[in-house]
Amino acid sequence: MKKTIVIVDDHLLIAKAIEGIISNFEDFEVIDVAENGKDMIDKFERDKKIPDIILLDISMPIMDGFETALWLKKNHPNIKVMALSMQGDDNSVIKMIKNGAKGYLLKNTHPKDLETALIKLSSDGFFYPDWASKVIFSNMADEKNNEKKKKISEREKEFLTYTVTELSYKEIAEKMCCSPRTVESYRDQLCEKFDLKTRVGLAVFAIKNGFAKS
Template identity: 40%
Template sequence: MHHTSIALVDDHVLLRQGLASFIRSFPQYEIVLEADNGADFIGKAPANPPDIVLLDVNMPRMNGYETATWIREHLPQTRVLVLSMVEHDAAIIRMLRLGARGYLLKDSNPNILLHALDAVRDHGFFINELVSNRMIHYLNEAGNSNGHSHQATMAINLSERELRFLQLACTEKTYKEIADEMYVSPRTIDSYRDGLFEKLQIKSRVGLVLYAIKNGIVSV
């Protein structure tokens, strides 16, 4: 029987050990590495790369974004499944743009984790309420874009302020922090957001981020 090898990269030692113990209870999975952060993971990376890396986002020394970037460049066959407390839309989108195959919250039921591992192993992606089929489709389309999409954006006539807001909406900043950076009130930010929702026929911040990726307003 082939075992799927798992690496756990998380700076919360008790949680990581509990996860390792849970995963080891299933004969189809094998824990091959535990690391406190990305730098620790790179230093310990085995000669045979793990099939799946369970990766946290917020870690000291080398965070999840940097680690996912390194994995994408150096271990292209390894699939990343994010397990984090961070629930911001922009963080989820950013990790998916860096190649993550799914995104799971740390307070999820353990059986959901097993389901997620099975899905990443068998189908390549774990789709849940945080990661939709549509999101994966948009990200894949954006990755395959050959540069024509920028014209579509210009045709919609976004103002400079709307474009700036859209770029900032693709970061981890809250709407309040975006207001501070743009030197406007939170109410003005709400009007930018609602105006874009109406203009672009979009209903959520994730939708705005996907639109920005697809149309080359931010890079993948």
């Protein structure tokens, strides 16, 4: 049995062109086209035709792709949403993924690659091309580091302000009114949290993240 698809795109010519391309795919068929998220919801309620996959544009009037993906995530979590857009910027990719999209393609994708993406989406539950995967993993790493930054104690922050100076660890300990062993503990904890190896690495981290005194 073919997997069913609904295309949600306010550009009718593009939507019909995509429908024509998919009509040549052995395992998939388009059962409807909607002009935006609101139109899609209305058709769901009227026709009771719930597809396996939604090909979803982002920039649309009335109810855009971000809102539509979030609505689908809450109301039809079993539908696999594939963003199909001209927007390939990091923010759009991350927001669509957070709103429930399981795949992301650009509209200049080759028809063969679209078919491959739909097959992977159906079998694996997700599909992201290499460029989108890099965006996602980079964002995950940034979020992980941001969570770690929230856990930096006030004393560790104070220690970081001194790493950009020429003070020795012993002199830093005197400034902080603690033992050199305690300062070494701050150093070791921060290096472990952020995978840093040297004082230079600590100093660069302090500057990049606003911990260094101006």
